[in-house]
Structures are given as structure tokens and as C-alpha cells.
Amino acid sequence: MGKNKPKRKSADSASSMSRRYIALALSGAAIAVTIAVNVARARSTQPPATADPTSGKATTTQAPSKHLSWSLEPNGGGEPTPLLVGSWRSQLHGSYPEAWRVRLFSEAGDEVLWSERGGKSSDSTAVAAVPAHSRLFAVIDDYPFMWSLTPDVRSVDVGPEADGAVDAERRQLDRPRVGEARDDGAHGDDGAHDVAQAGGRRRIVELRVVSESPRVLVADNVLSEAECNAVQAAGLPLLETSVTFVGGRMIDDKSAVDKALQPRTSSTAWINSSWLGAIDEQTGRLVRSAQRRLSRLARLPLMGTENLQVLRYGVGDHYHYHLDNGGSSAISGRVLTALVYLSDAQGGETNWPMANGTDRAPLDAVDRDLSKPNAVQWNHVHRLREHFHNCQTTQGLTLAPRRGTVALFYSILPNSAEKDWMAWHASCDVHSGTKWAANFWWQLHLLREKRAPAPGACADSEPSCAAWATSGDSQLCRVPRPELQLAARGRVTVCEA
Ligand SMILES: O=C(O)CCC(=O)C(=O)O
Ligand SMILES: [Fe+2]
Numbered sequence: 001m002g003k004n005k006p007k008r009k010s011a012d013s014a015s016s017m018s019r020r021y022i023a024l025a026l027s028g029a030a031i032a033v034t035i036a037v038n039v040a041r042a043r044s045t046q047p048p049a050t051a052d053p054t055s056g057k058a059t060t061t062q063a064p065s066k067h068l069s070w071s072l073e074p075n076g077g078g079e080p081t082p083l084l085v086g087s088w089r090s091q092l093h094g095s096y097p098e099a100w101r102v103r104l105f106s107e108a109g110d111e112v113l114w115s116e117r118g119g120k121s122s123d124s125t126a127v128a129a130v131p132a133h134s135r136l137f138a139v140i141d142d143y144p145f146m147w148s149l150t151p152d153v154r155s156v157d158v159g160p161e162a163d164g165a166v167d168a169e170r171r172q173l174d175r176p177r178v179g180e181a182r183d184d185g186a187h188g189d190d191g192a193h194d195v196a197q198a199g200g201r202r203r204i205v206e207l208r209v210v211s212e213s214p215r216v217l218v219a220d221n222v223l224s225e226a227e228c229n230a231v232q233a234a235g236l237p238l239l240e241t242s243v244t245f246v247g248g249r250m251i252d253d254k255s256a257v258d259k260a261l262q263p264r265t266s267s268t269a270w271i272n273s274s275w276l277g278a279i280d281e282q283t284g285r286l287v288r289s290a291q292r293r294l295s296r297l298a299r300l301p302l303m304g305t306e307n308l309q310v311l312r313y314g315v316g317d318h319y320h321y322h323l324d325n326g327g328s329s330a331i332s333g334r335v336l337t338a339l340v341y342l343s344d345a346q347g348g349e350t351n352w353p354m355a356n357g358t359d360r361a362p363l364d365a366v367d368r369d370l371s372k373p374n375a376v377q378w379n380h381v382h383r384l385r386e387h388f389h390n391c392q393t394t395q396g397l398t399l400a401p402r403r404g405t406v407a408l409f410y411s412i413l414p415n416s417a418e419k420d421w422m423a424w425h426a427s428c429d430v431h432s433g434t435k436w437a438a439n440f441w442w443q444l445h446l447l448r449e450k451r452a453p454a455p456g457a458c459a460d461s462e463p464s465c466a467a468w469a470t471s472g473d474s475q476l477c478r479v480p481r482p483e484l485q486l487a488a489r490g491r492v493t494v495c496e497a
Contacts, residue, residue, distance in 0.1 A: 069132050072104070075139045076215070076414025077148030083136060089115045092138065096415075099140035106130045106137075109145075109299045139415065142448045144335050145299045146414045147217055153208050158222055158293040161201040207297065207408075211355035211397045214423035215410045218399065222297055222406040223290050228342040230286030232436050234279055235269035235310025242268040242311070242319070245327035263320040263385075266427070269310040294338040294440045298408055304447035305440055306334075313348055313435040319427040320390040321353065324441065325411040325419060326376030333443035335412045340438050341401040347431030348401050352409070353388045354422045355397035362387040363421055374419050384424055391426035401435050417444055 072083040072091075083104075084091055092102040092115055104113040104127070112130055115121035130136065139145050205219040223231070243250050244264040259265055276284040287308070295302045325334040339350065354360060362384045388395070399407055411423045427435075 070130065070134060070136045073135050073137050073148060074414065075137055075143065076146035077150060078414075080135065088113065089121055093117055096138070096140050101141055103139045104136040105139060105145060105299075107135050109296075112136065142444065143412075143415045143417070144304070144442055144444070144447060146215065146336075146410060147207070147209075147299070147408070149209050149212050149215070153206055155204050156207045156219065156297055158203045158205055158219075158296045159289070161203050203293070205297070210399075211352060211409075213357060214352060214355060214420050216352060216355065216397060217408045218405065219297060219408075220402065220405045222293055223340060223342075223404045225403070227286050227290040227293070228340075228403050228436075230283045231271075231290055231308070231310060231340075231438050232342050233283050234271050234276065234287050235312075235438070238269035238271070238275070239267040239310070239312055240269070242266045244319070244322065245331070250328075259316060260390075260429075263322075263390075265317045266311050266313045266319060271308040271310060273307075290340075290438075291440065294340065294406065297406060298336055298338055298440075298442065300336065300442050300447070304442045306443060306446070309439040309441075310342075311435075311437045311439065313345070313427065313430045313437075315430050315432060317348075317435070318391055318429045321385045321388055321424050321426040322381065323376055323411060323419065323421075323423055324425075324439075326381075331441075331443075332374070333417075333445045334441045335417075335444050335447075336408065336410050336442040338440040339407045339409070340440070341403055341405050342436035342438060343401065343403050343434060345401045345430050345433040345435035347429050348433075348435035349393050349428045350399045350401075350407065350425055351391060351393050351396055351428060352398075352423070352425045353384075353392065353396040354424060357422075359388075359395050360422075374417075376419075388426075391428035393428060401437065412444075 068082045069085045070083040071080040073080045092104075093099070096102055099117070101114060101116045103111055106112050106127075107130075110126060112127040113122050113124070113136070127136075137145070137148070203221075203224075205222050207217050207219045210216050210218050242264045271287065276287055291302060291305075291308060295305070324337050325332050354363065399405070409423060409425070411420055412418055413420050427437075
């Protein structure tokens with residue numbers, strides 16, 4: 001993994017970050033709106049002690065404002081600003097004028113405050129437990145939480161060490177957002193096993209930033225041996241030749257004569273919750289445990305995922321360069337991939353050729369159709385594959401398959417549905433052994449749709465709604481709540497009240 005060292009933030013990405021979040025820095029002078037518990041906390045919180053340079057003794061620094069409490073960081077990272085307790089709501093809406101809802105997460109991953117433009121907001125129960133001066137992360141609307149780029153390495157608790165104590169864990173993971181009703185529409189998790197106590201040791205992994213653009217983070221030993229074996233075993237009976245899409249068309253790999261030129265030659269299985277209920281209990285339980293670990297690592301709920309996809313690559317098998325959210329409307333909403341290696345293999349590396357800005361040439365050559373800025377077209381795919389020889393390991397970021405290791409990578413930019421064009425990647429030829437892997441994808445529309453609509457609200461069951469974010473035709477899809485229209489930049493119609 002010698003190639004996987006994180007690099008320093010490029011001037012380009014630093015300046016686009018600061019442009020994106022400049023509004024945050026300007027938002028300090030917001031109108032005071034008091035929330036009782038926080039003010040009480042802020043008043044009782046001691047400012048940090050620092051050393052007096054003359055005496056060498058510890059002194060207490062005067063905080064600039066008694067209302068100052070936390071450091072507010074945009075989703076995905078950027079310049080932190082002080083969050084003023086007395087005016088947090090107006091500060092947030094001033095910082096994100098286009099957002100319907102702003103949610104704040106603690107360093108520990110808990111949602112601790114939210115505010116809607118219409119006037120509703122959370123109470124301050126959950127934020128009261130967050131230490132003063134620690135970081136809070138701002139996520140707008142229904143965009144996914146995105147790990148920031150600092151620190152380079154962080155510890156993440158991915159659940160109980162023992163595979164038995166999982167249900168208490170599930171309850172914790174799926175707990176409702178602050179002040180909202182619970183949504184039980186989890187994908188691939190029916191919570192059938194009722195284990196009384198979580199107890200015991202926890203599995204803590206090191207999540208490392210290995211590329212800033214695209215944003216790729218890696219952690220080893222996320223899944224146990226038993227979990228890796230169980231995911232393989234669950235997928236084995238369902239394996240079929242993998243397919244791929246270009247411009248919405250399914251490509252039939254078998255028609256190509258030369259295997260080396262076929263874009264995707266692996267086998268794929270989709271594991272849904274009824275299959276997990278049908279296979280042996282122990283295997284089903286371990287697969288669910290694996291899904292929960294991935295969810296904890298991503299800090300996103302299981303309810304926003306597709307079914308788990310299992311992949312098997314024999315010698316010579318590969319998947320040429322692609323974007324996970326390009327090719328068809330069914331996948332255009334993919335925002336985050338958790339790619340987990342279930343076996344070791346020789347070859348079979350995953351490569352992101354443009355990672356850390358090493359070679360942008362093919363991207364510059366891509367003829368972007370500005371009327372469809374998010375559309376991936378055949379010429380993009382073709383040029384990129386040609387430029388990087390379908391799959392190579394000499395440029396960009398390369399990960400070798402290691403059992404239990406997970407790569408988290410984002411296919412969008414922070415707080416947006418805009419594609420990250422740097423996220424092209426491929427799986428190179430396997431040289432020996434069998435490479436097993438699995439994909440867990442979070443989709444933007446699944447994260448949105450699984451929220452319970454307001455009572456009596458209309459919701460369109462038109463299948464094209466799944467692609468509303470890119471359709472451009474507001475007649476195709478009606479949505480129950482105005483924030484969805486905002487998030488889709490007006491591409492959907494809001495139901496009549
Ligand atoms: O197997 C890999 O290394 C990558 C797989 C992949 O990119 C995909 O299935 O979308
Ligand atoms: Fe992929």
C-alpha cells in the first residue's frame with residue numbers, strides 16, 4: 001500500500017473549498033435567537049487553558065463571546081467557523097441560503113441539531129452532550145454525510161467484535177433523527193435477531209484519507225474473516241455474468257470476441273433481505289453484521305443503500321474504467337461506494353487514475369454536453385479507457401485487494417448532487433487466485449425517498465422519479481415536500497397542499 005499515502009491539499013481544491021464555503025466565514029453577525037439549554041451550557045463551559053508565555057503558568061483565555069460554543073465545519077471539510085450558540089439557526093441559514101434543512105453532526109457521528117428554513121428546528125437535547133469547542137459538521141438537505149479530509153487518519157468504531165451481539169447495535173445505528181419519527185424502511189436488514197446485550201469489545205478501525213480528489217478513504221480489517229466468508233457464501237449461488245451500462249444501454253459482454261477488450265468480465269450476485277432470510281441463519285446474521293459495519297464506517301444509514309452486490313473475478317477478469325454513477329438512470333443517484341475486498345489476490349487492483357490530480361488530460365478532452373452536465377456519454381468512457389489503457393496501475397491511486405479492507409469513495413462533490421469527474425476507476429486483471437469483493441452503494445434518492453412523507457402528502461410512483469435529479473422534466477415527478485424540489489433544482493413539481 002506504499003502508493004496510498006495521502007497528499008497535501010492542492011491549491012486548486014483549497015481555493016474551491018474556500019469559495020464554496022466563503023459564506024460560512026461571513027455569517028458571524030447573525031441575529032440572536034436563544035436556545036435555552038445551549039446558552040446555559042455555554043455559560044457554564046470553561047474556555048480552554050493555555051500557557052502564559054511570560055510566567056509559563058497555565059492561564060484561562062477569554063473566549064471572544066460567551067455564546068461561542070462549537071467549531072462549525074462544512075460537510076466534507078473546509079474552513080471551520082465558530083458556531084454562536086445564541087444565533088445558530090440564523091447563522092446556518094445565512095451560510096446556506098439555498099438549503100431547506102441544515103443538519104449538524106458531532107465528531108462521533110451523531111446528528112445533534114437541525115433546522116428547517118420554514119421555522120422548525122430540533123430541540124437542544126442531543127447537542128448538550130457535545131463538548132464545547134469540538135467540531136460539528138454541517139450537512140444540507142438530504143445530501144450524504146461526507147468525511148472531511150482532516151485528520152488524515154481517524155479511528156472509527158465499526159461495531160461489536162463478537163458477531164453475536166448485533167441487534168442492540170442495529171437499534172443504535174437506525175435510531176431516528178433528532179425530533180423525528182423512526183423510519184423502519186431499511187434495505188437489506190430486517191433485524192430478525194433479538195440479542196439482549198451488545199457488551200464486549202468493539203472493533204475499532206483506522207480510516208485513512210488516501211486521495212483528496214476524488215475523495216477516497218481506506219480502512220483495513222473492517223470485516224472479520226467470518227464476515228468475509230459469509231458474504232461470499234451468500235453470493236455464490238446467485239452469481240451471474242456481470243453487466244455494464246453505457247448511455248443507459250445494457251452492454252452484453254459475451255458478444256465481444258477478445259476477453260481483454262470486454263469492459264467487464266466478472267460475475268455478480270445481488271443479496272436482498274429475502275435471500276438473507278432464506279439462507280442459513282449464521283450466514284445471514286454475519287452478512288447483516290457486515291452491512292452494519294459498512295454503514296458505521298460511512299456514517300450513513302442502511303436505509304439509503306442498494307442491496308449488497310457481491311463480485312467474483314477469476315484470472316484475467318477485470319472491469320474497465322467507469323464512474324459508479326454513470327451509464328444509466330438506475331445508478332445515476334449513487335453517491336458513495338463502500339468497496340470491500342473479501343479475499344486477497346495477485347493483480348485485481350482497483351485504480352483511480354486521476355487521484356490527486358496526477359493526470360487530468362482525458363477529463364479536459366472530454367466533450368461535456370453543458371445541457372446535461374451530469375450525463376456520462378459514450379465518448380467520455382471511450383476516451384478515458386483509451387487514455388489509461390482500460391486499467392493501469394502506474395498512475396493515480398492503486399489499492400491491492402486485501403481481505404477485510406474497505407475503500408470508501410464518493411462519486412459526488414460535497415453537499416451537492418454534482419458528479420465528481422475525478423472518480424473514474426477500474427479493476428485491473430487478476431493474475432492469480434480469485435478476487436472476491438462486494439459493493440455497497442448509497443443512492444441520493446434512496447436517502448430521500450425513505451423519509452416518511454407528511455401525512456396526506458402525494459408522492460409519485462412514476463418509475464422515472466428515480467432519476468428525477470437528472471431528468472430535467474418536472475412533469476415526470478411530483479414530490480410531497482418542497483425541500484425535495486429545492487434539492488432537485490426545480491426539476492420536480494411539488495404536490496398541491
Ligand atoms: O472490484 C473492484 O476493484 C472495483 C469494482 C467496481 O468498480 C464496481 O463494481 O463498480
Ligand atoms: Fe466501480
